[in-house]
Amino acid sequence: MRSLKTSDGEAGQLDLFVGAGSDIAARDAQDLMAWPFFSLAKSKRVKPIDFRMGEVAILVEATAEHGMATIWDADVLIWVASQIVEARDAGKATSRLIAATPHEILTFTRRGTGKAGYERLKAALDRLQSTSIATSIRQAGARRRRRFSWINEWRERLDDNGRALGIEMIVPDWLYEGVLDRALVLTIDPAYFALTGGLERWLYRIVRKHGGKQKGGWSFDISHLHAKSGALSPLKRFAFEVRAIVRRQSLPGYSLALEHQFGRERLLFVATPVDPFAAARRRIGLPPVEKDV
The missing domain is CATH 1.10.10 (Arc Repressor Mutant, subunit A)
Structure with a gap:
């Protein structure tokens, strides 16, 4: 167990959850599949997504430095959802604090595992962390919103030669709660x-x-x-x-x-x-x- 300071200022203790690797079924969170949470362009987007339909309200805001998280960046969240569901179904403990190697994530998402692939993964993690979301989905009442980033924080561990040993990231409660709900996750091809x-x-x-x-x-x-x-x-x-x-x-x-x-x-x-x-x-x-x- 390690002590962490989460991005919302709440100090807490989170157990480190180590994923099951890359050879597992791909699962996606239904809320992320149904609503506009990501940029669909590879070019940098800074214009917010301000979406309202019925009681659903979504505001996605990006920083000028990194731009908005893209639908390709969301592959990391699919990896997260898949790991949590795989462990949950096996009766294992899970956590919002997740550890992996870049190779595991890149292999799971069918990406190249060389240096270029690793650099693109780091850029994706930066966009996921810096993109801010406010939504009424799964909140009591349309006027109430939950605000979070796709990744509260992340860090990489390097050896003495600068080679990557692994990545640790903390995902927000909103995403974690949705993934743990069996009714809110689907297997994807x-x-x-x-x-x-x-x-x-x-x-x-x-x-x-x-x-x-x-x-x-x-x-x-x-x-x-x-x-x-x-x-x-x-x-x-x-x-x-x-x-x-x-x-x-x-x-x-x-x-x-x-x-x-x-x-x-x-x-x-x-x-x-x-x-x-x-x-x-x-x-x-x-x-x-x-x-x-």
């Missing part, structure tokens, strides 16, 4: 990490959250999706990019289609049958097998 576009990644997460394994699938107006994305691009550009994703059919586990009714464009998505062989290849990071035509 490991092929998600191979998606290169920010909108593509966001669309997979919202499709997985709402489409699930329902036989009839789900659908959204494109304008509604645009509002929920928090993207800076105008609706016309957003719709153009969604159409391109539909043409590519690039979201693992789902078929996409578009329909037009009453002057509105709507995205439809339904879960596709699981091929056990293809799923096993995706789990270990192998590409799909080319089929003979």
Whole structure:
């Protein structure tokens, strides 16, 4: 047990939780999948996300130095959620103070494990720590908000030659509580990490959250999706990019289609049958097998 000063000024004792490594199922927090918490662009974003829909209010603010945490940075939080759920299901104790090696995180998220990958990981941790969130989600009453950063604090441990030995980070109560709730976590396809576009990644997460394994699938107006994305691009550009994703059919586990009714464009998505062989290849990071035509 170690004494730490958390970012909200509350001194406390946190046990160090060591993750189970990189060879585990990927899990994502449903609240993060359904709402606009991250920048969808790789370029630095400092303009806040100020989102309100019904009783849900979200304000995401970034610093000029680091910019807003991106949807690629959120891979670290998927790793965190996966580790906590894996330990919880095995009956092991968990904690908001989590230790790992950079190699474990990079391998789990299908990233390169060289020096460049490690530097990008550190930049992601800085953005996650410096991005501020205020939200009414899971708070009693729409006017009450919880304020936090995705990582309260983090540090790296180095050997005498400057090589990384590991990373320790503290995640906020809001995230930790949500991950411990079995009803608020979903397993995601490991092929998600191979998606290169920010909108593509966001669309997979919202499709997985709402489409699930329902036989009839789900659908959204494109304008509604645009509002929920928090993207800076105008609706016309957003719709153009969604159409391109539909043409590519690039979201693992789902078929996409578009329909037009009453002057509105709507995205439809339904879960596709699981091929056990293809799923096993995706789990270990192998590409799909080319089929003979």
